[in-house]
Amino acid sequence: MNRMTNTPPGMAIDFSKPTGEPSLLAPDSLQWRIFKNPIAMAVGGVAAVLLEFADARIRSGVWDHSIYKTDPIGRSQRTGMAAMVGVYGPASAARRVIGGVNRMHAKVSGETPKGEAYTALDPELLNWVYATAQYGFLTAYHRFVRPLSAAEQARYWADGEPVAALYGVTHTPKSEAEFLAMMEELLPRFEPHPINGEFLDIIRSGRAAPSVPRFLHKALARAAVSLLPPVVRQRLELGPEHDLRTRDRIMVKAMGKLADRRKDPTSPAWQAALRLGLPGDTAWR
Secondary structure, three states: OOOOOOOOOOOOOOOOOOOOOOOOOOOOOHHHHHOOOHHHHHHHHHHHHHHHHOOHHHHHHHHHHOOOOOOHHHHHHHHHHHHHHHHHOOHHHHHHHHHHHHHHHOOOEEEOOOOOEEEOOOHHHHHHHHHHHHHHHHHHHHHHOOOOOHHHHHHHHHHOHHHHHHOOOOOOOOOHHHHHHHHHHHHHHOOOOHHHHHHHHHHHHOOOOOOOOHHHHHHHHHHHHHOOOHHHHHHHOOOHHHOOOHHHHHHHHHHHHHHHHOOOOOOHHHHHHHHOOOOOOHHHO
């Protein structure tokens, strides 16, 4: 079978070819299970962006050197597809896509509004951006889809290292405790900013998936805020209007569990399994 999965323009990846070519991550990795779930990816991705935007260097880099201001949905879709390629794509395609991301990052440098210089290739920033994505996706799946054991979580953190290395990441947390320790070092830099509110407004608006009722998008946005460590949420001044309500939690969990059972033959996970000669539903087993 040769089927292009639904991808943003300019990032069409055939996850089903070439036959037999392995991915960077093995089919028995936790990433194969987690990344197939669109609810975990959506909630975890929003939480990761909030954690990244807490640092003015990353916030300025994204806002001033990408199309995020004019096409936030498209930019988020391309970021999500890069994550999918790193997990499910043929290793050659993953290296090509990640190499392209790195070349774009090499052009990103500037100053924050307060005059602090930054570059996207700063190891401290690369490490934090990668860690926030790992934390966001894992925590969203753990809380809203299926609880993961301590051993499973440890394996998840370790399994991501081959992808991290291609991005130039020099340090990856091996646990949530190590992630929080990394966060503590950056915490003095974290600050509130109107961009965070603009970003959450975009998520709540439902522009990413207009066919989904808006109240569900609002629940997903609140679920993402709930993943932030309390001290970060306090620094970002995300008040009680962002609290995850009981109804929100029930809805997001129901959507997450339903999405985890829905087997999609057009998905990267299914197509990657076929490429490797495995049953299409391998990631669901």
